[in-house]
Amino acid sequence: MSQTPPKPPATPGGPNRQHxxxxxRYPPQTDRSVPEPAPDEGVEPLPEPEGPTQIIETDYTIxxxxxxxRAPFAFDIHNxxxxxxxxxxxxxxxxxxxFPAQLEPFFGSLRDGLTANLDWFFMLAGNLxxxxxxxxxxxxxxxxxxxxxxxxxxxxxxGWFAMLFxxxxxxxxxxxxxxxxxxxxxxxxxxxxxxxxxxxxxAPLGGAEGDADAARRxxxxxxxxxxxxxPWAIYAVVALSLALFAFNKGLPLTLRSVFHPIFGERIWGxxxxxxxxxxxxxxxxxxATSLGLGAEQASAGLTHLFGLPDGxxxxxxxxxxxxxxxxxxxxxxxxxxxxxxxEINMVLALLLLVFVIALxxxxxxxxxxxxxxxxxxxxxxxxxxxxxxxxxxxRHGWTAFYWAxxxxxxxxxxxxxARVSRGRTVRQFLVAVLIVPSLISVLWMTALGGTAIDxxxxxxxxxxxxxxxxxxxxxxxxxxxxxITSLVGIVLVIVFFVTSSDSGSLVIDTxxxxxxxNAPIAQRIFWVAIEGAVAIALLLGGGLIALQAMAVxxxxxxxxxxxxxxxxLVKGLIAERxxxx
Numbered sequence: 038m039s040q041t042p043p044k045p046p047a048t049p050g051g052p053n054r055q056h057x058x059x060x061x062r063y064p065p066q067t068d069r070s071v072p073e074p075a076p077d078e079g080v081e082p083l084p085e086p087e088g089p090t091q092i093i094e095t096d097y098t099i100x101x102x103x104x105x106x107r108a109p110f111a112f113d114i115h116n117x118x119x120x121x122x123x124x125x126x127x128x129x130x131x132x133x134x135x136f137p138a139q140l141e142p143f144f145g146s147l148r149d150g151l152t153a154n155l156d157w158f159f160m161l162a163g164n165l166x167x168x169x170x171x172x173x174x175x176x177x178x179x180x181x182x183x184x185x186x187x188x189x190x191x192x193x194x195x196g197w198f199a200m201l202f203x204x205x206x207x208x209x210x211x212x213x214x215x216x217x218x219x220x221x222x223x224x225x226x227x228x229x230x231x232x233x234x235x236x237x238x239x240a241p242l243g244g245a246e247g248d249a250d251a252a253r254r255x256x257x258x259x260x261x262x263x264x265x266x267x268p269w270a271i272y273a274v275v276a277l278s279l280a281l282f283a284f285n286k287g288l289p290l291t292l293r294s295v296f297h298p299i300f301g302e303r304i305w306g307x308x309x310x311x312x313x314x315x316x317x318x319x320x321x322x323x324x325a326t327s328l329g330l331g332a333e334q335a336s337a338g339l340t341h342l343f344g345l346p347d348g349x350x351x352x353x354x355x356x357x358x359x360x361x362x363x364x365x366x367x368x369x370x371x372x373x374x375x376x377x378x379x380e381i382n383m384v385l386a387l388l389l390l391v392f393v394i395a396l397x398x399x400x401x402x403x404x405x406x407x408x409x410x411x412x413x414x415x416x417x418x419x420x421x422x423x424x425x426x427x428x429x430x431x432r433h434g435w436t437a438f439y440w441a442x443x444x445x446x447x448x449x450x451x452x453x454x455a456r457v458s459r460g461r462t463v464r465q466f467l468v469a470v471l472i473v474p475s476l477i478s479v480l481w482m483t484a485l486g487g488t489a490i491d492x493x494x495x496x497x498x499x500x501x502x503x504x505x506x507x508x509x510x511x512x513x514x515x516x517x518x519x520x521i522t523s524l525v526g527i528v529l530v531i532v533f534f535v536t537s538s539d540s541g542s543l544v545i546d547t548x549x550x551x552x553x554x555n556a557p558i559a560q561r562i563f564w565v566a567i568e569g570a571v572a573i574a575l576l577l578g579g580g581l582i583a584l585q586a587m588a589v590x591x592x593x594x595x596x597x598x599x600x601x602x603x604x605x606l607v608k609g610l611i612a613e614r615x616x617x618x
Contacts, residue, residue: 084459086285088187091612093286093297097305099552110559115551118310122317122549126567133574133583144579148586152437153429155593159440160423160432162596166270167421169603170467173277178610179464183277184284190460197457201473208331208533209442210264210481211526215500215508217263218486219493221256223501224431239430242419253490257405258412260486262420263435264478265413266471268443273470274599275451276458278606280466284459285613289552292316292448292598298608299601312598313548316448319595320548321571322587323445324541328572329584330506331534332356337506338527342520353573359531360569363538367561378536385529389522390484396516397488406483413479438585441592444599448548449541463610488512538568 086092105113114120133140173179182188190197221241228246230238238244241259245251278295288294293309300308332352340347366378394402426432458466489500489512503511513522542564543554549564550556575583 083283083287083290084184086185086188086287088182088185090185090285090287091609091615093282093288095288095297095302095305097289097302099289100550102305103551103553111557112560113550113553113556114560115313115549118313118317118551119549121310122314122321123563123567125318126321126571130567130570130574133578137578141579141583144575144583144586148438148582148589149433151441151586151589151593152433156433156437157423159437159444159592159596160421162444162600163267163271163440164421165600166274166603167266169607170270170273170471173610174464174467178607178614179462179467181281181285181463181610181613183280183461183463183466184459188284188460192457197461198469198473201454201469208327208334208530208537210478211509211530211533212330212334212506213260214481214485215489215512216505218256218260218482219489219500219508220505221259221431222252222490222493223256225255225259226252236427236429238428239434240428241431241435242416242426242428249494253494254408254412255416256490257409257483257486258416259420259431259435260482261409261413261475261479262417263439264482265475266417267421267440269471269474271440271443271447271599272450272454273467274603274606275447276454276470277463277466278602278609279451279455280458281606281609281613283455286609290452290455291548291552292602295602295605295609298605298612315591315595315598317545317548319445319591320448320541320545321568322591323442324449324537324568325571325575326442326445326584326588327537328356328359328534328568329576329580331359331530331537332572332576333580334506334509335527335530335534337504338510338523338530341507341510341514342523342527349577352576355531356569356573356576359534360538360565363535363542363569364562364565366535366539367542367565368558378532378539382529382532382536385525385532389525389529390481392518392522393484393488393513393516397484398491401491402484402487405487406480409483409487410479438589441589441596442585444592444596445588447595447599449544452544452547453540485509485512488516538565542568 100113100115102116103113104116220239224239225241225244226247226249227238227240228244229236229240241255245255275292279290279292282288282294282297283290286294286297288297291313293304293312296304296308296312303309304312332355335355336345336347336351339345339351345351420436423432454470458470461469489508492512492515493501497515499515500508500511509526510523513519513526516522542561545564546556546561547554550560571587572584575587579586
């Protein structure tokens with residue numbers, strides 16, 4: 038009886054390869070003539086490394102510590118990661134909803150205390166991640182290929198860049214695209230203010246009192262600093278670590294796997310449990326911050342466009358409705374849900390960007406793109422320095438918060454980038470992940486923020502006078518087709534809201550299910566609902582301050598995790614490089 042020949046591997050960048058990378062479910066690469074036992078449908082069969090790699094042998098089986106059940110609904114949860122994470126988040130949400138008035142001052146003091154006392158730590162950690170990435174690009178370790186020396190990319194170069202673009206865009210760029218450059222410009226233009234021997238202004242560095250051109254330059258440099266190399270270095274460290282230990286070392290695509298060079302087989306015990314619990318909590322509160330910002334901005338946009346009441350009720354209703362949509366997307370899965378929404382997002386964001394460039398001060402935007410990059414390069418070292426500075430409000434209220442926020446988002450974004458980057462060398466990976474999204478962010482901030490600054494310098498004060506969440510719509514109102522572009526802006530915020538929630542919940546569910554990617558649907562819906570509930574609780578319990586406080590408080594312990602991951606990454610790459618000799 039003839040045997041069916043093995044199916045040839047899908048071509049690089051082909052639809053089969055793309056589907057496998059996005060879904061996380063790869064066909065087993067085995068000899069089809071040898072009968073194999075039926076696999077666990079929930080276990081992620083990662084592709085075997087292609088070529089000589091330093092495989093880490095382990096007796097651990099994905100899901101071996103899980104608890105499964107069918108009543109009252111199906112579940113497949115990792116013990117104890119799921120239980121501790123879920124109970125902690127549910128208790129936090131309940132207490133915050135029950136005592137919102139009492140907790141509001143607590144959140145304010147928590148955020149201020151953490152950013153004031155730990156700003157040096159966040160800034161040094163961010164600098165270390167950038168230096169690590171640049172060092173790997175220049176070192177021989179940059180030649181290591183993710184997936185093995187003979188691996189080929191799952192995506193074409195264009196498709197890969199598009200994925201990085203999708204990961205780089207989010208609610209934050211919509212919320213801060215106008216308000217941050219304009220805010221830094223105004224603060225810098227106002228100069229330094231001293232009261233009782235302390236600076237009370239929000240100007241970055243020394244400001245630029247009375248000099249509009251210099252204020253514009255330093256304001257854009259400060260904005261790009263927060264959206265350029267540093268955040269993407271944080272994401273790159275997580276993504277590169279996950280990809281290396283999954284695709285080259287043969288370990289599960291979970292954060293605990295990265296620490297095998299440090300803890301050995303103990304990563305399957307409590308050291309690994311703690312790492313995964315911190316990853317779940319950091320991701321939930323990082324996402325809740327973004328979802329809260331999205332609700333604030335979408336509500337303000339609906340009020341601006343349609344006259345709807347802009348209050349807590351509207352924001353809560355928005356979060357509930359969008360959480361339902363996100364839950365539907367999660368049920369549909371990556372291909373039908375997350376991917377299609379991401380494609381809609383990219384098209385709408387590109388249309389809005391092109392519209393602002395074409396109908397705004399086009400020549401100014403295009404020339405400022407290069408001058409802003411020059412300003413960023415000039416001010417990068419002073420802005421990165423955590424010592425000997427007196428611009429406390431800027432450093433604490435902006436930079437420390439941002440670094441903690443990026444760190445809390447890193448498990449979610451890092452796992453997505455890792456999935457789509459198999460087949461790239463470390464050098465290709467880092468250059469693309471650092472440079473491509475950073476340039477897109479610079480163009481976005483230059484177009485939206487630069488247009489708002491240009492209008493303000495020309496004498497229009499409406500944008501500055503508006504609340505932060507309304508500044509984007511006030512800027513669009515000064516351009517043609519204001520109603521249409523404002524509606525596009527609202528839709529973008531909402532779709533970013535949905536894609537962040539459903540993508541984040543899939544990552545959280547994978548971690549809380551012990552590395553399984555096909556956990557029961559009820560579990561995924563649970564995490565989507567939890568994210569919405571946390572965002573509602575934080576909005577009612579202290580608004581934007583509460584959201585920022587929890588992002589900072591979960592970002593701090595996870596920053597320590599990332600420092601350990603950096604050490605493990607270098608050890609893993611050295612071992613991989615040695616294997617190739």
